[in-house]
Amino acid sequence: MSEVEIKKAICNWCKGECGVLVHVKDGRLIKATEDPDFPEKVWPRTSGCSRLRAVREWFYHPDRVNYPLKRAGERGSGKWQQISWEQALDEVADGLKKVIAQYGPEALSFTMGTAYKQENPLMTRFFALLNNPLNFASATNVCFWPRSMVANAIVGMFPNFSIRPSTKCIVWLGAEPLVSRPGPALAMRQALKNGAKLIVMDPRRTMSASMAHVWIQLRPGTDAAVLMGMVNVIIEEKLYDAEFVEKWCYGFEQLKERAKEYPPEVVEKISDVPADQIREAARVYAANRPGAMLEGMGIEELTSNAEVLHARWILAAIVGNLDVEGGEELTGPDPNILTLREMEPKVGFKPEVMAKQLGADRFRFLAYPGQSLISANMAKVWPRLPWQGIISHGPMMWRAILTGEPYPVRATITVASNPLLTLPNTKLIYKALKSLDLYVVVDYWRTPSAELADYILPPASWMERPMLWDFQGYDCWIKAGETSVPPSVPGLYEHKVEYEIWRELAIRMGYGDYYPWKNLEEHFDERLKPIGYTHKDYVNKVRCSWKGGHYKKYEKVGFATTTGKAELVSTVMEKTGYDPLPHYEESAETPVSQPELAKEFPYVLITGGRIRYYLHSDFRQIDSVRKLYPHPLVQINPVTAAKLGIKDGDWVWIETLRGRVRQKAALFDGLKPDVVHAEHGWWFPELPGEDPWLHGLWESNINVCLDDDPDVCNPLTGAFPMRTALCKIYKVKSY
Numbered sequence: 001m002s003e004v005e006i007k008k009a010i011c012n013w014c015k016g017e018c019g020v021l022v023h024v025k026d027g028r029l030i031k032a033t034e035d036p037d038f039p040e041k042v043w044p045r046t047s048g049c050s051r052l053r054a055v056r057e058w059f060y061h062p063d064r065v066n067y068p069l070k071r072a073g074e075r076g077s078g079k080w081q082q083i084s085w086e087q088a089l090d091e092v093a094d095g096l097k098k099v100i101a102q103y104g105p106e107a108l109s110f111t112m113g114t115a116y117k118q119e120n121p122l123m124t125r126f127f128a129l130l131n132n133p134l135n136f137a138s139a140t141n142v143c144f145w146p147r148s149m150v151a152n153a154i155v156g157m158f159p160n161f162s163i164r165p166s167t168k169c170i171v172w173l174g175a176e177p178l179v180s181r182p183g184p185a186l187a188m189r190q191a192l193k194n195g196a197k198l199i200v201m202d203p204r205r206t207m208s209a210s211m212a213h214v215w216i217q218l219r220p221g222t223d224a225a226v227l228m229g230m231v232n233v234i235i236e237e238k239l240y241d242a243e244f245v246e247k248w249c250y251g252f253e254q255l256k257e258r259a260k261e262y263p264p265e266v267v268e269k270i271s272d273v274p275a276d277q278i279r280e281a282a283r284v285y286a287a288n289r290p291g292a293m294l295e296g297m298g299i300e301e302l303t304s305n306a307e308v309l310h311a312r313w314i315l316a317a318i319v320g321n322l323d324v325e326g327g328e329e330l331t332g333p334d335p336n337i338l339t340l341r342e343m344e345p346k347v348g349f350k351p352e353v354m355a356k357q358l359g360a361d362r363f364r365f366l367a368y369p370g371q372s373l374i375s376a377n378m379a380k381v382w383p384r385l386p387w388q389g390i391i392s393h394g395p396m397m398w399r400a401i402l403t404g405e406p407y408p409v410r411a412t413i414t415v416a417s418n419p420l421l422t423l424p425n426t427k428l429i430y431k432a433l434k435s436l437d438l439y440v441v442v443d444y445w446r447t448p449s450a451e452l453a454d455y456i457l458p459p460a461s462w463m464e465r466p467m468l469w470d471f472q473g474y475d476c477w478i479k480a481g482e483t484s485v486p487p488s489v490p491g492l493y494e495h496k497v498e499y500e501i502w503r504e505l506a507i508r509m510g511y512g513d514y515y516p517w518k519n520l521e522e523h524f525d526e527r528l529k530p531i532g533y534t535h536k537d538y539v540n541k542v543r544c545s546w547k548g549g550h551y552k553k554y555e556k557v558g559f560a561t562t563t564g565k566a567e568l569v570s571t572v573m574e575k576t577g578y579d580p581l582p583h584y585e586e587s588a589e590t591p592v593s594q595p596e597l598a599k600e601f602p603y604v605l606i607t608g609g610r611i612r613y614y615l616h617s618d619f620r621q622i623d624s625v626r627k628l629y630p631h632p633l634v635q636i637n638p639v640t641a642a643k644l645g646i647k648d649g650d651w652v653w654i655e656t657l658r659g660r661v662r663q664k665a666a667l668f669d670g671l672k673p674d675v676v677h678a679e680h681g682w683w684f685p686e687l688p689g690e691d692p693w694l695h696g697l698w699e700s701n702i703n704v705c706l707d708d709d710p711d712v713c714n715p716l717t718g719a720f721p722m723r724t725a726l727c728k729i730y731k732v733k734s735y
Helices: 055-059 085-103 117-129 145-155 182-193 207-211 223-236 242-248 252-259 264-271 275-287 305-318 368-381 394-403 426-435 498-509 520-531 535-541 571-575 595-600 638-644 694-700
Strands: 005-010 019-025 028-034 069-071 080-082 108-112 136-138 169-173 197-201 214-216 291-295 411-415 438-442 455-457 467-469 477-481 544-546 603-607 633-636 651-655 660-667 675-678 725-731
Touching: 005 467, 005 477, 028 055, 069 085, 085 108, 085 411, 085 438, 085 455, 085 498, 108 117, 108 394, 117 498, 136 394, 145 305, 145 368, 169 182, 169 275, 197 207, 197 275, 214 275, 223 252, 223 264, 223 275, 223 305, 242 305, 252 305, 264 275, 291 305, 368 571, 394 426, 426 694, 467 520, 477 535, 498 520, 520 535, 595 725, 633 638, 633 651, 638 660, 638 725, 660 694
Parallel strands: 108 136, 108 411, 169 197, 169 291, 197 214, 411 438, 438 455, 603 675, 633 660
Antiparallel strands: 005 019, 019 028, 069 080, 069 455, 467 477, 477 544, 603 725, 633 675, 651 660, 651 725
16 A cells, blocks of 8 residues: 655645645545645644645535536536547637637637636736737736736835734735735734734724724725825824935925825815824824835725825835835845746737727726836836736726627636626626637636536646746745646546646647747746756755845835836826826715715625635535535624614625625624625535526625726726625515
8 A cells, every 4th residue: 555645735725825735645635734844934824724624625526627528508508518628629729710710819808817826927928929919807907906006106016915023013905814815914913912003994893903003994985085194194294204205206295285185184074084093093104114014905996996006105105114124025026036027938918919908098007008118117127027917907808798899809718717706797797708609717616607608628726736936026935836636537537737728729729839848847947947946856945935135125226117216106107197196086886976876775885805714706615614604794783784674694685786686694893884894706506507597696696786887997907896886785585
């Protein structure tokens, strides 16, 4: 009998990218445990993770897609035929060729999620080779790209969660790391033990808010006004770093004039935050340096996210928190390995092609016009970083599919995402997916979105593929994991590493030379050549490294911006036709902007708070995890619930102008009486998969109730409103 092998892997089931040990016997997964030799000083222990404990249950789940599937009936009928990988890839490639021949390469589109983060650039390379303008829809419009793009524009680099034990002031902006970000959560606990101050800005009393020295419970969507109020206080009371501002900030005098519009008393009327609390937060932040902020999707899912993020970076700049230890550390990529930009062959993005990108004419900062300026600036200081911000506007993709304007979009590939569950305006997305000529899904499960596909291709999980993780060059962490379990076992399953899917399609489309590495490990071997390691060697001898610790680099090279300084006044925003300074603007659907509508829909709906046990819409099919959190919950203030005759645990309807869904009431006094919070990502894998069931898509999916109309999206970043909508709540009569 063979012995148990221990493999060193990196789990990507959350933001932690934790090092784990995978126990394997005779090629079969037994369990996964924490790696005690992984640097615990940065990442927390994983032994309490319910997802990791369920790794074997997840891997061998009877509902997992184990072979390529082809639709055998009408779209959405739930009828599938198992086919070989050769047939699947041949037919998908032929389908793509037909669409390109009839409509042009811009008729292709894709959606993507976070499960294969390390391989996204190798995926977008495929579309770039086809001269596609990278038309895609994903949560990227409200996750990571807004905060990275604005940081790139204002200070020339996005820091990857740079809170350290030496940080003296921590500010959470719409984020709850104690639930969703294990690295920053551990760093916060260490910093607080060392005397750091914690400021939390969130409409909900999160666990972090309960620990905060200052909890700013603002009216949803007014974050930009509150932050500009803090800027006002710091300037008026001369709490800023005058020397740093003089030498390294551009546009301070203009900022002073704009900040005069936001005295705390004015901001109090906008945000419901007491003026004295705004002053307190500003003073605490300015007095306790170095300080670092961490923004989450609670900020990015606001239609004012560009303005909020701009104000956030202004605060960091004027108090001198940029590129100092424990502050906003602008580390950049590992200096010793090849970045994705340096890997051959290089694939360029042609300006005439990118001009066709959906949203490029309207959301100019988001798309090619703005990002080409940002990339040119960043190349002056960070020439090794990949091209920045090649991103389209997702809501315009769905509309192009349905209307053919500005041109037809007829084929979509969904990769590790579930757009019917993770993006707003579910009804419109459903219509778009149903109308496609070709819809291909690369996913582990027959999700509601996958049930509408023509083909489902099963990818390898993190246990079945190697990993070399560097946060796409935004940080100099390098973490490596090996393939622990074979991705294909005859008679049991045939999964395929995502890189190999793109490579095989590229070969069939005539672009095989642009994927010269036969597998992902060869690709990693080449990236590691400068330090003399193969990927296997790196896993066994290094495993995890950080090459940071070099600060105030701007003193030698400046900031990666147009002016070489931290741009309080953004030249990129100005050149693309936007206000170069942050301002406050009321969201499109609030009691203030639509008082008549608020008479019928009197409550402000916020959504999307993370659930510790789940990863977005995944893991609800895993029994051991589902038992820990079986039902979708909507948080309601007890005063509001009593007024409406709702008791804790009652099923209630949540209704907006777009539709209604039902969730279970959870009475919670950490919300103001006029605000409710609904969970996202809910579907019911145990329900039938065929249309119209789609595994309970329409039951509790809060995105049915939300809007994505381009007219109400942020004009810079294209962010759609997922944190401010008017709703009404009432008890389900029978269930």
